[in-house]
Amino acid sequence: MSHLWDRLNEARSRLEPVQSKYRVIYENPDDMDAPASIMCPAPEWMAAAMAGGILPPIETYQRDRDVADGQPKEHPYAAPIGPMTEEEAIEYLVLKDCPRSTVEYKGNRQVLKIVPVEMIPTDRSFRNAWRIAQ
């Protein structure tokens, strides 16, 4: 089984980057005074996710969150999974890169939204006041 790094390099030389039509807006329940965060998937990562045979199962990343710094991690050596649709790739990315407190939030405030990229304002005036509309 090749290392994840080798697969990423090979994929970058072979695949055209894919600009996602989605963005993920989220708030961190542990820091409710902070502005909403906007997650943009990396086009090279999106291409790898949609091609398949490159990224490891999401469960390996979730288990590695509990691995102490400096200790061996599972995800670089796990067998890769198959191709994902763009929507499945975004869900995978939410589980991988969003704060755990956001993903596991059980309150009645909406703290995460997957939206078309056109919904993100291009005018960044008052950027630090952005919140998710409730």
Next chain:
Amino acid sequence: MSTVVTSNISDGTDTVGTEYVVNGSAKCFWRTSGGYTGLPSSLNVSSLVDNGVGNYDITTTNAFVSSSDMTNISGVSSSAARIHGSIVSSASVIACRVFDSGGTAANTNSTGAIFGELA
């Protein structure tokens, strides 16, 4: 893709061990656009998170062994912004901050690269 396996690389005069080339290359890099709304070019990056003015995070696809062994280099693509700092928050997340010459947070496109040993 084929693989060249060799222990040394030479230009005919100078010779260097392959491990210096392999270990000396950046294991992650990125360039932002549109404030922090896009990533025109990246390697080993899964996402960019825009946290506000002059404040974004980069998350890697392949984590590093340890946050304490990651060396980061970063810069900005505008002379108006003077400071770009990136802080390794974990073995897979790099927190970046950009300020103008007055010390105020600024939405300026920036670049970064991380060196170190991958997990």
